[in-house]
Amino acid sequence: MSREGLFISFEGIDGSGKSTQARLLAEYLANEGHEMVLTREPGGSPGAEEIRKLVLEGTPDRWSPETELLLFTAARRDHLERVIAPALKAGKVVICDRFADSTRAYQGRAGKGLRQMVDRLHSLMIGREPDLTILVDMDPATGLERALSRGTGEERFEAFGQKLQQQIRADFLAMAQEFSNRIVIVNGGQDIDKVAMDIQAIVNRHLP
Secondary structure (H helix, E strand, C coil), rough: CCCCCCEEEECCCCCCCHHHHHHHHHHHHHHCCCCCEEEEECCCCCCHHHHHHHHCCCCCCCHHHHHHHHHHHHHHHHHHHHHHHHHHHHCCCCCCCEEEEHHHHCCCCCCCCCHHHHHHHHHCCCCCCCCCEEECCHHHHHHHHHHHHHCCCCCCHHCCCCHHHHHHHHHHHHHHHCCCCCEEEEEEECHHHHHHHHHHHHHHCCCC
């Protein structure tokens, strides 16, 4: 628990079920009487939602990795200023569908030294990590099939294919070791209700 509120992020490959689980956790905590905010990245604030359209729509080669990194960081800064920080200051629980770990995995993979650039920009412009990160782990082939079936028009990253999904999963699992103080892995291949119960038990241990 941070001094102000509790900041929880959800991470995972596309189609892992993390968005569903973030929503289910928000409903559970609201029913338990907690003041909370459910938000997402990229997006979560009006300005960041505009940037979301730029980075998630269009052809796979629309942006260079470096440009993507700057766009995601700009969106996160606006989101932090306008939504996350005020809610935490008010003592609320903030549940965020993706945060900086996604940028580390997706943009940080792209070239030599880019992960270091992600971390430097994060330190300079964002300056905080979640108190708790739930990593919903999922088989890449199953996750990709789920993600492509949604048909939302935001499948730019899914269009890179299963190989990228496998790489991203490996990066997330590596980060779970790197940031073992805050990242907890949950088996996303289970029944939705079982996954939700596992997550509730983890979060309850972090609530006051």
